[in-house]
Amino acid sequence: MTAELVRGQNHPLTTSRLEIRVSAGGPVVVAAALGGPDGRVPGPEHVVHPGAPRVPGVTVAGTAEAGRVGVELDALPEAVHRISVLLALPPDGRGPARFGAAAAPFLALAGAAGEEIAGFTVTGLDAETALVALELYRRRGAWRVRAVGQGYADGLPALFRDLGLEAAAELAALVAAAAASPAADFVLAPPRPSHRGAGGGRHTAAGERPEEPPEDRAAHRALAPAAPRAAGGTRVDYRHPARHTPPPPPVPAPPPAAPAAGDGAPAGPVAGDASGWTPEERLYNQVWGMFEDLARSAAAYRSAVGFAESRLERELDAHLADPATRVGPAADAARAAARARRDGLVDRARAVLDRDLAQLTAEAEVVEHALPPAFARWDSPVWHGYQAPLETPLALRLGDLHLPERRGLRIPMLVRLPLERGLWVDCGRATGSGTGRADPAELRRLAMDCAVAHAARLLAVHPVGDYSVHVIDPAGSAGAALAPLLECGALSRPPAAGAQGVATVLTELTRRVDLVQMAVRSGAADALPPDIDTAEQLLIVNDFPHGFDDRAVNRLRYLADEGPSVGVHLMMVADREDARGFGPLLDPLWRSLLRVTPVPDDHLADPWVHHAWTYEPSLAPAGSDVVRRVLWQVGQARRAYGR
Template sequence: MTAELVRGQNHPLPGTRLEIRVSAGTPVVAAATLGDEQGRVRAVEQVAHPGSPTLPGLEVSRQAAADHRLAVDLEALDEGVHRVNVLLALPFGTPGPSRFAAVAAPFVAVTGLDGTEIASFTLTGLGVESAVVAVELYRRQGAWKIRAIGQGYEGGLAALLADQGLAEAGQVAAAIQEAVTLGVSRSVSAPPPRTSDDTRVRTPGPGATGAPGGPAPADPEPPAAVPQQAVGDGGPINYAHPRRQTSTPPPPAPVAPPAAPGEPARPVAGDASGWSMDERLYNQVWGMFEDLARAVAAYRSAVDFADSRLEQELDRALSDPRDRLGSSGDRAREEARVKREELVDRAREALDRDLAQLTAESEVVEPALPPAYARWDNPVWHGYRVPMELPMALRIGDLHLPEQPQLRIPMLIRLPLERGLWIDSGRSGFEAAAFLDPDQAKGLAVDTAVAVAARLLAVYPAHEFTLHVIDPAGAAAARLAPLTRSGVLAAPPAAGAAGVSEVLARLTERVDLVQMAVRAGAGVDALPPGMDTAEQLLIVNDFPHGFDDRALNQLRYLADEGPSVGVHLLMIADREEASEYGPVLQPLWRSLLRLTPAPDDHLADPWVGHAWTYEPPLAPSGSRVLEQVLGQVGEARAAWPR
């Protein structure tokens, strides 16, 4: 029976191989320290954290996440270790709450490797603290126990580690923050919780009368300033994040047909919660993503346990020199291997059941996806029309894991974009690039940028998205042709230092003006006449060619401040080529979501941190769907009254 602990209470641990599960509802950093009998941490090497996640007998998560699983093998700890403290901290310098009073009470559970819960503790009563010692595993008279601690620190991890006696507390806290920041730059953001009051204002499209009709999907994201023209004459600009109406109850969700006795329920497209079919499909895709992550995590944990058990049984069987040779030793080794295979086979059977169910669900969901969520080869594009409303998300590629490469999960990002994108054109940045020459790698990166830009253009109303391109040396002219021929660009690609300077100056001025309008609460008349209030996307090719120090600072400014006022960045760059600038560009890379123009396992999920293989959203070879879609967008833009 599970022991539900309160602060200060302890409970014996029946085994030495444990899993500590943390659920916080918001991304937190999980770490652990190894202390002596007095609880003092003597060296940096006794702290497990995202930048150094593995110690003998201890492994923690490699990034901040809402859920964590920490593996502990008490028998494998060094003899001088008498205490294991589990630490939680809110990431510093990243979007999100900065004190535990602003989040739901974190929940910590200690389980056996089979998932049986031994003890749990809910960390209530926290206030301004940003770091906390959640629980402590300690050795007493040869036996291990768990104690609920819940001691918070307003000074964060540095104060917490210093209190445990670590001399290098500040340096370790900085190293943890560095690792977490890098983790954020490679992580796929989980969908935020839904809010209740969601309304949206849109300018009616050509031929439309009145306001947009009917409820649209609920937008669960927190507000972010993105300029939208208000309906009416001379009214104030609504700088709030576009919201979706929820004034009427959602239509009923599809009902799955009954399954045969003993069979799993038949999957149905759109059976997740939501106020519209688009929102249901969005939530269903995220549910599939999470289910696959957790199913594979359980399988990998079971395999690790089986391997560890095999090693222990072999060590015991061969500890006696008399058993190392002869039939008894062979029999012991064979029995240990058979047990290991039985455990792995059972785990694989469970995984295969989950994979079969998810595959069946994917086969139903994929054909039902709207254009914003669909691959280029989906027949839905044959009936494409330029939309009058912005969808809640956009597919920018596929994700899969090695246990089932054929099961592709759409990678959806929320709209409007919350952060810029960086398409890595370097040959050393990802494994597949090693087989390409530099020109091929850069060409693929431009193709990927064109595909992503085309998808963005295709899902926005024609008058609400403006595209700019900087190509300083004109090296990508041929590959940018689908954009230039279709007429979707605001102007021809900017070339040379003068072109770079002109585009960056115009966009930074736009950011400044809209930010001033936001702060002053000004109306539409406060903005310069003819100013384009649509969202802006700037594609920068071949960075840092053509960029001087001033242009570099402007680019960093756009990356940091642009998304909040509707200016977004899509970089095509080789990080090594920009290394001459030194650490000055580190914040730029971290602020962008890195994508690769060929499959690569560089993205992590927010639950268990698997390395997911990302595949870019390129159109099928020989298909003209991308050009046809861009052609329709260009025609709609040309027909829109200026």
Template sequence: MTAELVRGQNHPLPQARLEIRVSAGTPVVAVASLGDADGRVRGVEWVAHPGAPTLPGLEVSRQAAADHRLAVDLDAVPDAAHRLDVLLALPARDGSGPLRFGTVAAPFVAVTGLSGDEIASYTLTGLDSETAVIALELYRRQGAWKVRAIGQGYAGGLAELLADQGLAGAQPLAARIQEAVARGHARSVPAPAPSPRTADADRSRQTAAPALGSDHGTASHGSTPQGAQSPVPPVPPTPPAPAYEPHSSASDGPGRSAPQQPPYPGGPGAEPTVAQPSAPSGGGPIDYSHPRRRNAAPPPPAPAAPPTAPGEPPRPVAGDATGWSMEERLYNQVWGMFEDLARSTAAYRSAVDFADSRQEKELDQVLSDPRSRIGGRGDAAREAARDRHGQLVAQAREVLDRDLAQLVAEAEVVEPALPPAYARWDNPAWQGYRVPMEIPMALRLGDLHLPEADRLRIPMLVRLPLERGLWIDSGRTPSLDGTLADSHELRHLAMETAVAHAARLLAVYPAGEFTVHIVDPAGSGARALAPLVQTGVLEAPPAAGAAGVADVLAKLTQRVDLVQMAVRGGAADALPPGLDTAQQLLIVNDFPHGFDDRAVNQLRYLADEGQAVGVHLMMVADREDSAGYGPLLDPLWRALLRLTPVADDHLADPWVGHAWTYEPSLLPEGSQVLRRVLTQVAAARRSWHP
């Protein structure tokens, strides 16, 4: 059982003797510190580092390396120690090494048993100017040990980190650690130089992009805010799942909330369950390892860009980002394009704002001079101010257009190369669809674009398994031209959007590893649900009426309870034989129609606890319909990723917080690709489980 942690989440440790594996892609220093009940490091004797690598119950590496294995025996650590922190730091630069974590691949850490089986893992994404970071924290809670993903970085390095832990003499100890690393480096065989890459081709895509929505970001100590996953044999680092959030400047309306929750449910003091199960291909215990992580050598490097004439930008190539497979390289490349467009647009808007403020200042100066208020002198000054403003804006637009041209060219080669999970419905990849054997890294839920770059669409990719439920807002969302769609037609469009998303999820999972349940109390979604019903991909027809709602919710609630008890008790193989271990998706239409108070509480429970054990929620609802519940349901709406059936600018990026226009991924008019795909899925399900 493996729990893929995100920042702030924790997981119980079932055994005391452990191994902590670190894979950073570049040499890093691994240090471990012990803390007392207050989290304070009492002295240098409580720090294991390359100069003093062993403590009772703890041993670290003696020099900087790209891969580390730290030995831990929790039963042997001093009784006064209630916390064990795993610290990573970049060694002192020798003139060629990286200066900060933001320029290297995201470090990956895993807690394993002595057999090598992973218990929990964490990818440290979102780092920037930090040179030292607290990766993991092992801590006592009510007599048992747990591990928590921390990811708190320090721009001041180990000295600042250790001082923040209350260690007296942090600066001298940090110097001794770097000195010990330097001595170890002098004794070691130098590593081969990395292959050269142009700055434009790399474009800082060494790690996956941070989570969308700066509302959820938490500032790392002494650094910029963070966002939204190899030992021997090497284990590829897996990028995190982006968590798209409402735009932070929006008003407090449906999905445009006030301040959002922290990146893990329940706040800093919460104790959430963090396992992200993926269903096995057959019977037996649930496999909690991520399907994309492999104990194998990395694939060949990304293809190089074709040569260009001197002075010309490099020609774009699909899959030129860092990654262990073409799928991961494309994923990272899409997020690199996303960041590039966000930052280029931010630079353009900043230049325009400067031009506006300069023009306003110059015009104020003209008006403040009585001699320029009359005659041609004032007119000439005003005209000169406008000309300067136009020149500045034109220069900024020229730079933006140059960046856009490069990004559009890149999109033109990337879009046709995307696999079905990432592709639009009109992509030829769907024409040759076959039921996959493995779960993909991510799923496309639509497109994002900005008004300054309307011709460029960035795929909106979310990681799998889903880390948040989805809310398809069927409320009266104004379209971009300011008009309001008809209420009944909008509800139908919302249901069609939900069906398209559900079909994608069914299509990208292997046969038998994804199950869809539908609650449609009044039957109002029958027309939109026809493709799912008629192709036979559903285990049961949509549940109708209050009795149908109660039956479906009771079954899914029971499943969550059983899996939670099995996971917490370390007995996943003791689940009932008839339990469906596949990922579950519950589609709810017309909420709260057909829901009594008990059903509402069960739905909230599934939204809070279901994601961690493979039960996902998709709401097709107008928030105003449930206004009678008051603030009771606010946590439910905030826990879901709000999407719309029509274009709407309610999502923000994590870098500068632009309001991006979201467009749902819908089928072309008259296309039969959805039914063909679902027919293949249904046939594969029948052959897998006759």
């Protein structure tokens, strides 16, 4: 059976000699890049392209009718952990100007005897002129293939830069010059119609299915989820508009465990088994890889079930449309056979999904025990040995995410630090499926407890004196929830109450944002007034909009928009309905904040297939005083350093 891959799915390889056959709707230049354990390509000599079509273990070749990448895994140097198969449009106008103007490229991975192992149709392309189509990567001594389909509207220079090549523009120019050579035999013409014949049976991303007519395979591929793209066809940038730092390097999704070499037993999951320069970065990348793997596996399963249901519906409609086959024993048998085929597809898809979920569950258990405090749950043992850190961590845990396919498999929800967006702890009465049973007053109490837990974690993971917390509580209703912060001396001042207190805090923080912005733009950070606290600031606002007039609301919006870039962050504990009197004026404020809830709620979506994920906040276990103990240690450290 051939695996019909969808974007992001991986598949095990059981043979060392491979051939990747490429076809497209126009001339395409084929290349390959050899990367190390971190995914980066060390230099131009590790790129197989028309000007250098052979390196040990990898060969690129082509004719006027077909093209291929030959791979001998056993001949690769030990330092090679990843082979990226690259496609690019020739720069001399011999074909379409963008991939979206031609038929979708198709890649077939075959073994030494010609048996097809996997196929991948790169859909969803538009303005891209170069792309990473497939990746072969080594994990725990075993090799796997992963469908990538990552396009680049800026062509090979942008692609090579993402692979870590410093001389990206020069190498792209070399490939273009070689592709323009009249003797080039590596530019692929459109394939023969029989190139993708209806040979052996195919299976979906989540499970196998028997042989189907070509129209069924095309319909199924149409159900495969495509990575989201911007209107212009370029890659979607999920960074905050105010963030100008480069994105992290591409992170490989951790594949399911593969058989270990030599003994045939599956290798166990390993914490930190991902790319990265530090253990913290490797764990962060591994968590996000697990998040993506779960999203892709669930999408493949749902796609397989959707395909099975649609095929059953077509078959039943065909039987009902013909009076000769509508009734009678033969009609009943045909309908039963159609339902059996549907059930078989769903059962096989579920079996593969259960296998993937079991592997991810095992990996999640191993990873959870290895997480540092910033990534760990409040019930983790790492908090018992807590000590004030010397540097800010890479990210922070805000809660857990899970899907209905396996509610017990929870993926940590990590956000990068410093926070690029403020937080909105929604205490509304209609925030989703998880809040319908809660009393409004109880929701507000839980929301404030949730905000204090987030604030405590932020204080605990930053070096002493690098983080300050302010609270606006106009009606003084959050005294009980704020007690841990007040007892340890973590607040810069008592919670601001009344309209005057609101105005005072907002005026001071607005002034700080203005002065720091001017100092940064002018390069005169040492000229700031001595009363300006250069530590990062967190403002917790409770009971919004109580105590806020129009001027205070405008200042709050200003802090939400401009504050994160200079270290002023906002955490709102509010019900949007309470502020409906301001009308659409506050819509930009709510959109600028990351919405979280005090109870489980399914309002978050992933950037790959847009599943609705159930979010659960990161709270201390019932009856635990871990948050108070950690805050007490934070207060002790602050007093010891005179902060």
